[in-house]
Amino acid sequence: xxxxxxxxxxxxxxxxxFASSEHAHSLLEPSALLESAGYTLALAQSTELRAVDVxxxxxxxxxxxxxxxxxxxxxxxxxxxxxLHAQVNLLAEQLQxxxxxxxxxxxxxxxxxxxxxxxxxxxxxxxWPDQLKFVGxxxxxxxxxxxxxxxxxxxSVHPTMLGKxxxxxxxxxxxxxxxxxxxxxxxxxxxxxxxxxxxxxRELHYFAHIEPANSDSxxxxxxxxxxxxxFLTDQNGxxxxxxQIEFSGHMPGHVHGLPTLPxxxxxxxxxxxxxxxxxxxxxxxxxxxxxxxxxxxxxxxLFNLNL
Amino acid sequence: MKFIRWVLLALIxxxxxxxxxxxxxxxxxxxxxxxxxxxxxxxLPEAPDNRWADDDAAASLGKALFYDPALSRNGTxxxxxxxxxxxxxxxxxxxxxxxxxxxxxxxSIPNAIYGPWQFWDGRADSLWSQALKPLEDDNxxxxxxIAVAQLIAEKYATEFAEIFGDEQRLADIRTLAIDxxxxxxxxxxxxxxxxxxxxxxxxxxxxxxxxLTLTDSKFDRFVQALETNAxxxxxxxxxxxxxxxxxxxxxxxxxxxxxxxxxxxxxxxxHNIGAPEPDITDVDLGRYAGVETxxxxxxxxxSVYSDAVPEQCDEMNFLKTQGPELxxxxxxxxxRNVSQTAPYMQSGQLATLTDVVAHYNSPxxxxxxxxxxxxxxxxDIIPLKLTEEEQAQLVSFLETLVSPLPQNNPWWFP
Numbered sequence: 154x155x156x157x158x159x160x161x162x163x164x165x166x167x168x169x170x171f172a173s174s175e176h177a178h179s180l181l182e183p184s185a186l187l188e189s190a191g192y193t194l195a196l197a198q199s200t201e202l203r204a205v206d207v208x209x210x211x212x213x214x215x216x217x218x219x220x221x222x223x224x225x226x227x228x229x230x231x232x233x234x235x236x237l238h239a240q241v242n243l244l245a246e247q248l249q250x251x252x253x254x255x256x257x258x259x260x261x262x263x264x265x266x267x268x269x270x271x272x273x274x275x276x277x278x279x280x281w282p283d284q285l286k287f288v289g290x291x292x293x294x295x296x297x298x299x300x301x302x303x304x305x306x307x308x309s310v311h312p313t314m315l316g317k318x319x320x321x322x323x324x325x326x327x328x329x330x331x332x333x334x335x336x337x338x339x340x341x342x343x344x345x346x347x348x349x350x351x352x353x354x355r356e357l358h359y360f361a362h363i364e365p366a367n368s369d370s371x372x373x374x375x376x377x378x379x380x381x382x383x384f385l386t387d388q389n390g391x392x393x394x395x396x397q398i399e400f401s402g403h404m405p406g407h408v409h410g411l412p413t414l415p416x417x418x419x420x421x422x423x424x425x426x427x428x429x430x431x432x433x434x435x436x437x438x439x440x441x442x443x444x445x446x447x448x449x450x451x452x453x454x455l456f457n458l459n460l
Numbered sequence: 461m462k463f464i465r466w467v468l469l470a471l472i473x474x475x476x477x478x479x480x481x482x483x484x485x486x487x488x489x490x491x492x493x494x495x496x497x498x499x500x501x502x503x504l505p506e507a508p509d510n511r512w513a514d515d516d517a518a519a520s521l522g523k524a525l526f527y528d529p530a531l532s533r534n535g536t537x538x539x540x541x542x543x544x545x546x547x548x549x550x551x552x553x554x555x556x557x558x559x560x561x562x563x564x565x566x567x568s569i570p571n572a573i574y575g576p577w578q579f580w581d582g583r584a585d586s587l588w589s590q591a592l593k594p595l596e597d598d599n600x601x602x603x604x605x606i607a608v609a610q611l612i613a614e615k616y617a618t619e620f621a622e623i624f625g626d627e628q629r630l631a632d633i634r635t636l637a638i639d640x641x642x643x644x645x646x647x648x649x650x651x652x653x654x655x656x657x658x659x660x661x662x663x664x665x666x667x668x669x670x671x672l673t674l675t676d677s678k679f680d681r682f683v684q685a686l687e688t689n690a691x692x693x694x695x696x697x698x699x700x701x702x703x704x705x706x707x708x709x710x711x712x713x714x715x716x717x718x719x720x721x722x723x724x725x726x727x728x729x730x731h732n733i734g735a736p737e738p739d740i741t742d743v744d745l746g747r748y749a750g751v752e753t754x755x756x757x758x759x760x761x762x763s764v765y766s767d768a769v770p771e772q773c774d775e776m777n778f779l780k781t782q783g784p785e786l787x788x789x790x791x792x793x794x795x796r797n798v799s800q801t802a803p804y805m806q807s808g809q810l811a812t813l814t815d816v817v818a819h820y821n822s823p824x825x826x827x828x829x830x831x832x833x834x835x836x837x838x839x840d841i842i843p844l845k846l847t848e849e850e851q852a853q854l855v856s857f858l859e860t861l862v863s864p865l866p867q868n869n870p871w872w873f874p
Contacts, residue, residue, distance in 0.1 A: 321713065321844055322845075329487070331485055333711075
């Protein structure tokens with residue numbers, strides 16, 4: 154955890170947990186870490202919105218400054234030119250301040266998001282100390298670090314798609330191998346893919362964690378139906394029961410989906426769901442989405458898998 | 461600047477020295493290659509839907525049924541017509557010929573016993589339900605299930621009574637009209653008895669097929685030799701240079717291992733690779749149609765003739781039923797013994813392995829006809845850009861996947 158997280162924890166938990174006399178003897182409620190992450194993310198979101206607002210105003214101001222500059226350039230009267238010049242200078246100073254402010258707010262928002270994401274694994278562990286087993290990224294069993302992507306980026310091949318028709322397979326060789334294998338770059342995966350199994354939902358209503366069920370390691374089998382555990386809390390770190398959850402998965406690089414239709418088959422204990430029927434028929438970049446429905450709240454949680 | 465150029469040159473030459481020695485394999489290479497060897501195959505998959513899957517008596521009975529031409533309309537066609545042991549249980553024809561000509565190429569049985577799906581379109585979810593379809597197909601055995609049940613009552617009554625406890629059922633079946641020219645009047649009890657006995661025919665044949673195991677191929681022995689010799693391919697004489705080059709292409713530029721992975725060189729899933737459409741006036745919808753047949757099959761894992769409880773039917777319970785990926789898609793065939801099982805593709809459209817590799821090298825998108833296809837088929841094969849020499853190397857590698865015919869395996873031959 155970085156300093157920002159600690160600071161936020163102290164500020165937030167100081168007023169929340171220790172104020173409650175009946176829990177004064179315990180350091181933290183199990184949900185407190187995720188609650189803190191939720192608060193940080195809400196702060197990050199409002200900070201991000203402020204950043205957007207400030208930068209939008211800065212853009213408008215820049216347009217004004219540019220217009221005035223053009224006027225100043227064209228002005229024939231010296232007094233007018235001088236007046237315009239003074240205006241441009243003063244406004245340009247403001248512009249600089251606004252831009253700095255926007256950039257700083259945006260950076261702060263990113264730091265808050267980052268620090269909140271660091272809270273998620275320990276937050277979930279605090280809530281489910283006995284059930285939660287793995288915090289690392291999911292990997293395929295066996296040759297777990299060898300790239301073997303199904304190397305393509307397009308839905309349909311047509312002779313008019315020149316680049317795709319002439320390059321052949323892009324391969325790469327892992328450090329400890331001599332076999333060159335189709336590389337992940339062919340699938341247009343982002344450089345720094347977020348493959349954490351701890352994620353916050355799109356609308357910030359939920360936190361979720363996934364891991365293989367009935368497994369002694371964080372690896373999952375290829376070409377075999379298997380099960381996952383899905384841990385789900387709300388933004389206050391409270392386990393979410395009776396959520397309606399849909400599961401979908403696809404390979405962005407190939408525009409095709411999973412070979413099965415997995416689904417949540419039972420809620421094993423409050424907030425802990427069993428996902429059954431999961432199967433991967435290919436290595437590569439997979440995106441898994443849980444679409445959640447709870448009363449009027451619609452939200453979704455995305456996980457990236459680099460198998 | 462000059463210094464940097466020297467450093468770069470040193471780095472590049474260092475890299476190429478490593479990459480240019482095709483005869484040295486690392487421990488990680490071997491670990492990966494081992495996932496493709498028969499040693500990674502493990503035990504036969506569980507078959508909760510067939511209680512007799514590993515019953516030796518059922519297997520012996522299944523072998524007799526497999527080779528018995530009496531199980532056909534005119535008494536001349538057995539399973540072995542299109543699944544010939546000396547051809548790795550294929551028939552060498554583009555499309556199989558029995559009483560008529562079928563739509564599809566005969567698949568190799570030993571490769572099929574580990575997969576969740578049978579037929580090119582996966583319209584059966586077990587070997588036992590697969591075995592029943594050709595019996596009733598007019599182009600294949602062309603015999604009704606009632607006639608099959610009557611034949612069993614006549615010819616295999618002792619075995620069916622002993623193994624499956626079918627004594628009463630066979631007695632019920634014997635009361636059916638024997639006159640084949642008349643449609644017999646069948647009571648619901650008799651119908652259930654017929655279906656049950658019919659399903660047992662499939663289950664016995666499946667028990668037999670599970671005995672058709674593969675022996676190590678040249679490729680399997682090559683990986684073993686690499687392991688013994690610390691990855692040094694020069695210390696072995698199993699693979700020559702061309703085959704080693706072909707193996708490296710298979711895993712790399714050839715992009716083959718994306719789908720042809722695991723010890724049987726298949727992911728058992730369905731893909732449209734744009735093989736030429738055999739008949740553009742009547743397109744083959746592949747998995748898209750197969751999945752519908754599978755769902756309505758009276759002999760699938762969820763059926764009353766299955767020995768499984770529904771919770772054990774994972775593939776059926778999480779079956780993918782929609783999506784452009786299913787349109788014109790066919791099951792990834794195993795590459796074990798592939799050089800012995802020509803011709804290739806679902807209808808034998810490609811005659812040789814050279815043709816197959818050439819197809820992948822310059823693929824053409826699948827035929828699409830909006831009148832016939834429910835949607836444009838999904839297609840994601842890109843040209844490999846392999847040279848003629850590389851294509852030949854790839855074919856050489858594929859030829860190393862042959863398991864010698866097991867002359868001493870009594871299950872394999874009649």
